[in-house]
Amino acid sequence: MFHNVQTFPHLTQAQHRELPHVSNTDLSNLKAQVLGQLRTPSPAALIYGTAFHAATLEPATYARTADKCPWEQLEQLARLVRRNRYCRDLLYRGQAELTHTAVHTATSVPVKVRPDLLVRSPAGRRLTLIDFKTTSCRDLSHFLTTIEQYDYDRQAAFYLDALGATRFLIIGVQKKPPHQVWRVELTTIPSLIEQGRKKYTRLLRAHAEQYTAREWCPQSKLLCHQPLSGIAA
Template sequence: MFYNLTQHPDLTQAQHRALPHVSNTDLSNLKAELMGQLRRPNPEALAYGAAFHAATLEPHTYARTADRCPWAQLEALARHVRRQRYCRDLLYRGTAELTHTAIHVDTGVAVKVRPDLLVVSPTGRARTIIDFKTTSCQDFAHFLASAEQYDYDRQAALYLDALQATRFLIIGVQKRNPHQIWVFDATAAAGFIEQGRRKYSALLRRYALHQVRPTLQATPMPLALAA
């Protein structure tokens, strides 16, 4: 599915974003374009997510910024996650924010992925990707329902395949009381990864077509792509 997997140690978030490769966010933007939607990410939500990930995964890099964020709440939530037994073990064993690039076999499109955490077994045979998602969902059932809405299945499949990993865990962190932490094994959910793989494959094909024909006008998206 992918080849030429390459690690890029010590890249910052800014350097990662500057790479010319295609990211999962780029695929989201392409999907919105093909469906005729105007995608306007919430700047405050983006700032919150970036700050939470820094405070949780790389606290030595964390600092408050001029962005509008509930800083005290965010910092308390990051501490809560870092102290939770299961998350603490993953954070201890995993490598945070390590950029990888690879090339998609079918389309030749170069992609970039930057998992929150990558845990490699002592033998090197098992590779587990962990992705933290903050959420306002009131319970685990609603959080699972939101996974397809936000294309978590596509991200999970893309990261698994590009990194040649064996497992993808999504950890939902409830932003409001009681601040529950939910662990969803995406690789164990029937059809979840397969659906995500169909999504990213279709979008990479459309991206490759755009590269060949840069003046191509957006056309209605097949239902299979929007699924």
């Protein structure tokens, strides 16, 4: 499904965003565009999400910024995750925030993925991808209903296929008390992954069709197929 997979271990989050390849977020934007929806992500939510991931995955480099954000709550949640026995083991064994690029074979669309955490089994035969998500859901059953609503199934299939991984876990973290931490393995539901695969395939085909139908526009990231340059693997 994908080929020419490459890894870029030293890229920052900002450098990852600058890559012209198509990301899962770009697919969400394209979906909104195709459906005629206005998609305007909240800047506050983006700041919160970025900071939470930094505090959880890379605490040595985490620092508060001048942005308005509930820093104490965010840091409390990050500590909660890092103290959780299961998450602590994943964080110890895993590699955080590692950028990969690949090419979707059927459409020749270059893509990029950056799993929150990537864990290889000791023998190297199994690759597990972990994504941390904060949520305002009141309980686990409510959180499970958001998987399709927010296209987590598409993200899981997209990441699994691009990297040839075997498992995809979501760690859900309640923002409000009792601050429960939930573990959801999407790969235990093959029909969900297949549904996500169909979603990302349709969107990549739509992207490819747009690209061939229109001239490349520097302002349109979704239509940019420029190769990587100036980045050492």
